[in-house]
Amino acid sequence: MQSAGSTDPNYAPSEHPAAGPEKGTRAGGRPVSGKTPSAGPGAGQDADKVWQVNRTTPVLKNTVTDPDKDTATLTFEVWTTNADGTPKAKLKLTGKNDDPDDGVVSDAHGVIVSKYVASGSTAEVTIPYGNLKTNTTYAFRTSAYDGSLYETDWSPWAKFHTRGRQLSITLPEPDNNAPAVDLDKYQTEVTASRKLPPPPPVRSADGGADGLKCSDRDGKGNKVCMGTVSDAEVPKAAEKRLRAEADLVPWCAGKSAGDAYFTRTEACIKDRGVTVLRFVYYDANDQELGVAWIAQALQIKLDTKSKTIKHELTMVPTKYVESEPGALGNISFQMVDSCEAEGAPGRCKNDEEVWSPEIGSGNVWTPAAGDYHSAKVSMTTTWTPGTETAQNYIDLDWELWGHTSKSTKIGKSSLGSTEGDLSIRCDAVSSTTPGCVFPAYKPTWVMNFKKAPAAVAHAWLIQTKLPNHPGSKSAGKPMQYLPESGTAGWVPQDSRDVICPKNPDKSSWAGKYGNPDTTTLPEFTTSNKDPKSCDEFAYASTYNSAGMPDRFGGLNPVASGDECLQTYATRYKAGVWKLYDDTRHAAPTYKELCGRSSMSSWMNSASMAGFSSGFSSKQRLLDKDEYWVAFPEFAHCGTADKLTCTVPKP
Structure with a gap:
């Protein structure tokens, strides 16, 4: 009698009665395994007749026939193979399947036994996990048992190859x-798109120089014209000063003019370039009395634990041109900001703007005196939750008004709004403590x-x-x-x-x-x-x-x-x-x-x-x-x- 780990495959199935002992002999009554055992699931057989199995727990199958039409079971043996594919050594199968119908391992004999099936049907077993290696070829065979008698021989050998491992981290x-x-540190700023007023035509309908929007004439026939030049070059010295003033949003200091950027709670808006204030008298020669170029940057600071929105405009003059000294007089600016809570009028309110000068007198400049001081205007918007909703989308809008002491008229220039990526959402939903974010930021x-x-x-x-x-x-x-x-x-x-x-x-x-x-x-x-x-x-x-x-x-x-x-x-x-x-x-x-x-x-x-x-x-x-x-x-x-x-x- 051979052992369960035998290297000699030529032993009789009844020598290892894994399915139970024989109960007698009856001529012609022994069950028989089928001649075409198979393994799967997978891609079927390759050119060498090796079943390609897509797992290490293959399902092995073979038909079984009993001449007395008794139900029968199959015992499955699995062997390692030599390089030439011939059987090498019998595996001692261990473990168990979750479902007994997948076959029962006989620990004493190292084989797996199927459940009983009707004569002429297919019996199958699943090899429990841990018995087979990946990317390896095995051979198997079967022997039938009908509860009384064993098949006297084994089925033909069938070979199968387990899949290789696809992932190893x-x-x-x-x-x-x-x-x-x-x-x-992973919440890095990205560029933002927002609603801006359309660029002015080369010459506006009301006669403004270079498409700037102009006021009516004053008593002397003069006008104040204003607008923004998005692609205007900002001198390096002015850009450096503009960056130095970015204290509401510290990282804004590292951003150059020309675009808008934001995170979940902060925004740095430098897409409006330069505001131009022109003081002109339109006679037959379209005489220009003076022009001031002002670089600018907007910053917004939100708080996830507060319903207060802070925003700030920084202004740095870059150049003055006057037809004669003092032609511009003193120029000054006023920020007019507004807010709108979508679907809930009155849910946001702007406080009074506060100017803070670096030198000079805040929002007033004297070009003739070479006054290039920086100035900032700070603004605060407060959201009030309502009973009708616990969240609102809020948009801020800014307009800059320009004055000169030489005229009673006012020039106006839009700095755009937050509508777009910079729309603000305030809520008391994620927390009962109100807070605000830019929801477009991911x-x-x-x-x-x-x-x-x-x-x-x-x-x-x-x-x-x-x-x-x-x-x-x-x-x-x-x-x-x-x-x-x-x-x-x-x-x-x-x-x-x-x-x-x-x-x-x-x-x-x-x-x-x-x-x-x-x-x-x-x-x-x-x-x-x-x-x-x-x-x-x-x-x-x-x-x-x-x-x-x-x-x-x-x-x-x-x-x-x-x-x-x-x-x-x-x-x-x-x-x-x-x-x-x-x-x-x-x-x-x-x-x-x-x-x-x-x-x-x-x-x-x-x-x-x-x-x-x-x-x-x-x-x-x-x-x-x-x-x-x-x-x-x-x-x-x-x-x-x-x-x-x-x-x-x-």
């Missing part, structure tokens, strides 16, 4: 004491890699490799926030239940179906308990979650988490972790719409620490607000289909 040990991520969330490397790796993988790229700034696919209170008829937990469903006994999906090699971290918990956890990406608290149906606005709906790309996190050796694709399933196609990973519950939770308190509430995210998710540690990893990467970069 090498990671460090999680750091339980890692500090919180400094999210502020803030950036960064997960804590040092604390939870495998969870961050999983999110990065799904964002980078899947076609919907949830949260990717480079792909232009922001996350859409879904509050815990949800939208009408759907809450984040509903999405979690689709991707990571509870079992009928209320136990977790990961506890029963998560990869057996998942590593947990009970030493990181006060209870010394850390069950396996199901981590999904995109987050359940987004419309991007594949668990959210399209009827509620879901962007990437699937019927089940089984449709997701499957991974797990394991400690490979002391100090080294791996995020692997789960070879119990088909290899990733990278056409999936979601990711589902089995990992430590502690790590899953730690990866999102600070999201609610330090991000969503701080940024005052409301329903469908958009934000980015960044993974700075993974920039070097690339996008290969067979992805191998070490993070941090060695």
